[in-house]
Amino acid sequence: xxxxxxxxxxxxxxxxxxxxxxxxxxxxxxxxxxxxxxxxxxxxxxxxxxxxxxxxxxxxxxxxxxxxxxxxxxxxxxxxxxxxxxxxxxxxxxxxxxxxxxxxxxxxxxxxxxxxxxxxxxxxxxxxxxxxxxxxxxxxxxxxxxxxxxxxxxxxxxxxxxxxxxxxxxxxxxxxxxxxxxxxxxxxxxxxxxxxxxxxxxxxxxxxxxxxxxxxxxxxxxxxxxxxxxxxxxxxxxxxxxxxxxxxxxxxxxxxxxxxxxxxxxxxxxxxxxxxxxxxxxxxxxxxxxxxxxxxxxxxxxxxxxxxxxxxxxxxxxxxxxxxxxxxxxxxxxxxxxxxxxxxxx
Numbered sequence: 001x002x003x004x005x006x007x008x009x010x011x012x013x014x015x016x017x018x019x020x021x022x023x024x025x026x027x028x029x030x031x032x033x034x035x036x037x038x039x040x041x042x043x044x045x046x047x048x049x050x051x052x053x054x055x056x057x058x059x060x061x062x063x064x065x066x067x068x069x070x071x072x073x074x075x076x077x078x079x080x081x082x083x084x085x086x087x088x089x090x091x092x093x094x095x096x097x098x099x100x101x102x103x104x105x106x107x108x109x110x111x112x113x114x115x116x117x118x119x120x121x122x123x124x125x126x127x128x129x130x131x132x133x134x135x136x137x138x139x140x141x142x143x144x145x146x147x148x149x150x151x152x153x154x155x156x157x158x159x160x161x162x163x164x165x166x167x168x169x170x171x172x173x174x175x176x177x178x179x180x181x182x183x184x185x186x187x188x189x190x191x192x193x194x195x196x197x198x199x200x201x202x203x204x205x206x207x208x209x210x211x212x213x214x215x216x217x218x219x220x221x222x223x224x225x226x227x228x229x230x231x232x233x234x235x236x237x238x239x240x241x242x243x244x245x246x247x248x249x250x251x252x253x254x255x256x257x258x259x260x261x262x263x264x265x266x267x268x269x270x271x272x273x274x275x276x277x278x279x280x281x282x283x284x285x286x287x288x289x290x291x292x293x294x295x296x297x298x299x300x301x302x303x304x305x306x307x308x309x310x311x312x313x314x315x316x317x318x319x320x321x322x323x324x325x326x327x328x329x330x331x332x333x334x335x336x337x338x339x340x341x342x343x344x345x346x
Contacts, residue, residue, distance in 0.1 A: 065104025152192035
């Protein structure tokens with residue numbers, strides 16, 4: 001098996017991504033506790049473990065670092081509606097777009113660490129700092145809950161000469177110039193293709209587009225050879241028989257595409273994608289984080305929220321604070337190595 005860049009896949013959108021696969025399981029994470037929906041204040045041990053903390057004491061605000069009306073905004077608003085039933089306080093959404101997510105996430109990192117300001121963080125929490133476009137790092141936040149993940153998918157025309165991922169890899173290892181479309185230079189789907197390129201020793205011709213949709217259109221028109229956008233973004237064309245997904249860059253096969261193998265099944269140790277989750281400023285008391293984690297875990301299981309993700313072609317995955325932190329740390333290691341090697345600023 002080839003060694004190299006390894007992540008735990010994740011999933012979410014920023015403007016460059018939209019997505020796939022909705023499931024009903026919580027990936028083995030037990031959702032603990034009940035925070036009630038009767039308006040009562042929750043009680044939990046504080047960070048010293050010696051006292052109880054009354055939380056929440058006021059409304060909770062979710063900062064969305066992207067514009068209203070986008071996918072991340074839709075996820076946040078749907079989640080806010082169900083979360084307030086489990087927290088007993090109003091949960092509102094505040095859009096703070098700008099800098100590809102940097103403005104809103106910086107505001108979230110600087111917020112009072114009392115749990116009443118929560119930030120919807122995306123994979124850009126990691127990619128922006130390593131690209132020199134943000135001063136914060138993931139260590140400025142305490143992860144609370146992962147809500148969504150979407151794997152990159154290697155997709156080709158249905159009549160392509162590559163019928164399997166092994167066919168594709170064999171060609172890529174021996175020939176240069178395979179044209180792979182992405183959603184923009186430095187965007188997550190460009191990084192996915194670049195990571196694959198480095199992992200197998202290929203020499204791709206990366207073709208940037210203004211979003212995933214035009215890249216898919218170019219693929220359908222025969223102008224490029226493949227794309228590495230999410231499976232959900234090509235799902236309709238795959239179902240229509242126009243495109244074929246060769247593999248997904250995930251640890252496990254996707255529920256929506258059970259016949260599509262992972263890269264790891266072909267010996268390529270790589271998982272990469274996009275994700276969305278909720279985080280609070282570093283320094284927030286452990287007891288407050290625990291209340292939020294329990295309430296968010298219950299809210300994430302609500303049918304209305306899962307249906308929202310499904311309607312947006314977004315993949316569902318819940319992880320609590322510890323699992324979400326493991327994901328972030330793993331992917332940060334990948335981007336720390338990958339992004340500087342691409343020399344995106346020149």
